[in-house]
Amino acid sequence: MSFVDEITLHLKAGDGGNGIESWLHEKGKEFMGPAGGDGGRGGDVYLKAVRDIGRLASYRFGNLFVAKRGGDGMRKSRHGKNGEDIELEVPVGSVVTNRATGRIFEFLAEGDRAMVLRGGRGGLGNEHFKSSRNVRPTQFTLGKEGEVGDFDVELRLIADAGLIGFPNAGKSSLLNELTAAKAKVGSYAFTTLEPNLGAFHGFIIADIPGLIEGASEGRGLGTKFLRHIARTKLLIHCLSLEEKSLLKAYKTVRDELTAHAPELGGKKEVIVLTKADTKNLKEIKKAVTAMKKKSKHVLVVSVIDDELLKKFKADLVNILQKA
Ligand SMILES: Nc1nc2c(ncn2[C@@H]2O[C@H](COP(=O)(O)OP(=O)(O)OP(=O)(O)O)[C@@H](O)[C@H]2O)c(=O)[nH]1
Numbered sequence: 001m002s003f004v005d006e007i008t009l010h011l012k013a014g015d016g017g018n019g020i021e022s023w024l025h026e027k028g029k030e031f032m033g034p035a036g037g038d039g040g041r042g043g044d045v046y047l048k049a050v051r052d053i054g055r056l057a058s059y060r061f062g063n064l065f066v067a068k069r070g071g072d073g074m075r076k077s078r079h080g081k082n083g084e085d086i087e088l089e090v091p092v093g094s095v096v097t098n099r100a101t102g103r104i105f106e107f108l109a110e111g112d113r114a115m116v117l118r119g120g121r122g123g124l125g126n127e128h129f130k131s132s133r134n135v136r137p138t139q140f141t142l143g144k145e146g147e148v149g150d151f152d153v154e155l156r157l158i159a160d161a162g163l164i165g166f167p168n169a170g171k172s173s174l175l176n177e178l179t180a181a182k183a184k185v186g187s188y189a190f191t192t193l194e195p196n197l198g199a200f201h202g203f204i205i206a207d208i209p210g211l212i213e214g215a216s217e218g219r220g221l222g223t224k225f226l227r228h229i230a231r232t233k234l235l236i237h238c239l240s241l242e243e244k245s246l247l248k249a250y251k252t253v254r255d256e257l258t259a260h261a262p263e264l265g266g267k268k269e270v271i272v273l274t275k276a277d278t279k280n281l282k283e284i285k286k287a288v289t290a291m292k293k294k295s296k297h298v299l300v301v302s303v304i305d306d307e308l309l310k311k312f313k314a315d316l317v318n319i320l321q322k323a
């Protein structure tokens with residue numbers, strides 16, 4: 001499933017129930033007094049933040065949600081039932097704007113909750129209008145309509161780390177190994193067309209389409225996805241050991257990155273040499289030594305080598321915790 005980071009929700013709070021006109025009767029006595037109950041309140045609409053970055057995708061096909069209407073007032077002065085509220089979940093990091101009013105709600109921490117639409121008040125029954133001057137009131141009022149609104153939800157995920165590198169470097173494969181993400185993996189360039197995200201020991205990792213030479217001028221998929229890693233603390237630079245020249249491949253990606261956004265150049269970076277299973281130990285050691293000149297963190301991984309993978313994960317958690 002593709003990642004959804006923008007959606008519009010059409011929401012409506014419940015209408016208030018109507019007040020009614022009714023009279024108390026007792027055997028043998030007529031019109032003992034007004035006894036029409038008030039209508040119940042319509043349900044409110046709440047949004048609540050949950051730690052589930054995929055949550056917006058579930059609203060793709062049905063995004064009209066209506067809270068319950070309040071019950072009408074009843075005889076014998078009984079109050080109508082209040083309509084039930086509804087609560088919709090949005091991922092932590094969601095910024096929600098009420099299109100009509102411009103009011104903005106931010107959901108920054110798990111459990112943050114806000115009422116975004118208020119239910120209509122219930123109408124008044126005729127009993128409510130009883131007074132010394134008006135002992136037989138026939139008035140009653142209808143319930144008020146619940147508020148309605150369209151809300152633009154934008155997920156501004158603050159990824160902790162971003163995977164960068166050439167197409168085919170093994171970025172998505174790595175994301176799938178580290179997290180529960182099911183990013184598409186393919187033996188061709190530009191398998192990834194949209195960002196994928198996953199959580200690794202609580203850290204959010206973003207996998208973005210590969211960068212190629214000229215990306216900052218719009219080649220390939222360009223650099224528009226770099227905004228997803230603009231606020232990360234760590235770049236995970238994947239470099240396939242199959243590359244003929246690791247240093248050249250590394251430099252190309254770095255140049256594109258800094259051409260697009262110089263501030264990305266200053267971020268902490270870990271170099272990950274991928275596809276270690278395609279090389280022998282001597283070649284790997286040589287590659288590590290060469291890349292140590294570029295970053296003090298150089299890790300080696302292969303998604304088909306359990307032992308390497310285990311060590312890699314432990315080292316990466318360590319680096320993330322210190323980032
Ligand atoms: N031998 C070997 N192949 C790997 C390894 N990791 C990934 N691959 C293969 O490399 C190819 C590219 O993997 P992806 O994970 O799609 O690479 P990517 O960097 O996400 O590529 P783009 O999305 O196109 O930028 C696939 O055919 C993978 O099966 C590895 O550790 N060893």
Ligand SMILES: [Mg+2]
Nearest residue numbers: 171172191192
């Ligand atoms: Mg990919």
